[in-house]
Amino acid sequence: MENYTMEGRTYRYYGQEAPLYPFGYGLSYTTFQYRDLVLSPPALPVCANLSVSVVLENTGQRDGEEVVQLYLRWEQSSVPVPHWQLVAFRRVAVPAGQETKLSFQVVAEQRAVWAQDWRLEPGTFTLFAGGQQPGQQMRVPSEVLSARFTVTGAARPLRGC
Numbered sequence: 001m002e003n004y005t006m007e008g009r010t011y012r013y014y015g016q017e018a019p020l021y022p023f024g025y026g027l028s029y030t031t032f033q034y035r036d037l038v039l040s041p042p043a044l045p046v047c048a049n050l051s052v053s054v055v056l057e058n059t060g061q062r063d064g065e066e067v068v069q070l071y072l073r074w075e076q077s078s079v080p081v082p083h084w085q086l087v088a089f090r091r092v093a094v095p096a097g098q099e100t101k102l103s104f105q106v107v108a109e110q111r112a113v114w115a116q117d118w119r120l121e122p123g124t125f126t127l128f129a130g131g132q133q134p135g136q137q138m139r140v141p142s143e144v145l146s147a148r149f150t151v152t153g154a155a156r157p158l159r160g161c
Contacts (some may be wrong), residue, residue: 009117030060030096037129037145045152046120047161050106054129054145056092057099065093066131070104072111073134075148078117078155085135087127108161111151118158120152 036055044050058064070088074081083154087110111125112118128134132146 001132028060028064028066030062030064031060032064032066032094032131033057033059034130034143034145036101037127037147038142039149040146041129041149043150043152046122046151046156049110050127051093052088052104052106052127052129054102055096055101058094058096061096063093063095065091067091068102068129069130069132069136070106072106072126072130073126074111074113075126077123079112079113081104084128085110109158112158119155120151120158120161121155122153124148124150151159 003045005012034056036053038053040051040053042047052070054068056066056068058066068085068090072087073083073084086107089106090102090104091101094101108120108129109118112120126146126148128144132144134144134146
C-alpha cells in the first residue's frame with residue numbers, strides 16, 4: 001500500500017454526510033451551557049502551543065457529566081486535511097447549577113500536516129469547543145463555540161521545532 005491518505009476512507013473526509021453515531025453521541029439528564037472560549041495567544045509562532053479555556057455550566061436541575069470536546073479546522077492547507085480534527089476531550093462532572101472553567105493545551109504537533117513528512121504550516125485555524133462535533137445535529141441541543149487563531153512564520157518540518 002502506497003497511498004496512506006485517509007481521504008474517502010473515514011467520515012472525517014467524507015462530504016457533508018455526518019456519521020450515524022459521532023464521537024460524544026449520547027443523552028444526558030441535564031443541560032449544559034458553554035461560554036467564554038478564550039484562545040491564548042490569538043496569534044502564535046509556527047512552533048508554539050495554544051492555550052484554551054472555556055467555562056462549562058450545568059444549567060439543569062440534576063448533577064451531570066459532560067464530555068467537553070475540542071476540534072481544530074485548518075482554513076487553508078497545502079495538502080488535504082480533515083474537515084476537523086479532535087485535539088482534546090475531557091469528561092467533567094458538574095453539579096446542578098454550578099460551573100467550572102476548563103483549561104487545555106493544543107500542542108503544535110496537533111496542527112501538523114503530512115506532506116512527505118510532518119510539517120507545520122502558517123495560516124488561519126478555527127478551534128471548536130462543545131459537547132459535540134461541529135455541525136452535528138442532535139435531538140438534545142448542545143452548543144459548540146468557535147474562535148479563530150493565526151499561526152505566523154514560515155512552514156517548517158515538525159522535527160525542526
